[in-house]
Amino acid sequence: MTRSETHGTQRVAVLADSQNLYHTARSLHERNIDYAELLDAAVDGRSLTRAIAYVIKANAPEEESFFDALVDIGFETRIKEIRTFGDGSKKADWDVGMSLDAVSLAEHIDAVALCTGDGDFTRLCRHLQHEGVRVDVIAFEESTAEDLIAAADGFIDLGSDPDRFLL
Structure with missing residues (x-):
């Protein structure tokens, strides 16, 4: 029996840390994430409540089309501007935002996929x-x-099937 057969009635939220996924996919495989496949694997036959992709706006040429593609796939996008400090360093992350969304959604879902x-x-x-x-x-x-x-109830390794999860 597959997980989707045993958990088909679960309500799931998918929260994708796009910055983390992007940099890892580029550094390990020199490829990009296939967000449609990521969403499919995360939902796994369960009832999707929310899918949110947390992205950083860095004024790169392709980013608007990427943001649009995420929406077309079924993700809501949360967009944060990259911050540049006086010393030239840059920072942008969504750790607090993702955490707050997950905690807020907890009473409305049975499962969350943290990507x-x-x-x-x-x-x-x-x-x-x-x-x-x-x-x-x-x-x-x-x-x-x-x-x-170790803390998660389940883990899917995107690197185990690059032909599925990477473009």
């Missing part, structure tokens, strides 16, 4: 489980924090 390898989400994972929410992590195993993998 990130960032170990900062380990505590969130445990909190959601304490609230009765199943947590699946979807990322590249070789760059995902071991603590996050």
Whole structure:
């Protein structure tokens, strides 16, 4: 029996840390994420409640078409501008935003798919489980924090099937 047969009635939210996925896919495989396949694997026959992609606006030439493609696939996009500091350093991440959305959604879902390898989400994972929410992590195993993998109820390694998950 597959997971989709046993959990077909679950309501799932998919939260994708696009910055983390992009940089990992580029550095490990020199390819991009196939977000349609990512969403399909994350939902896995369950009832999709929300799919949110957290993206950084860096004024790159292709980013608007990428944001549009995410919406066409079925993701809501949360867009944050990259911040440049006086010393020239840049920062942009969605850790707090993703965490707040996950906690806010917890009472409305049975499962969440965290699409990130960032170990900062380990505590969130445990909190959601304490609230009765199943947590699946979807990322590249070789760059995902071991603590996050250990804390999750399920893990999908995007690197295990690059022909499916990468463009």
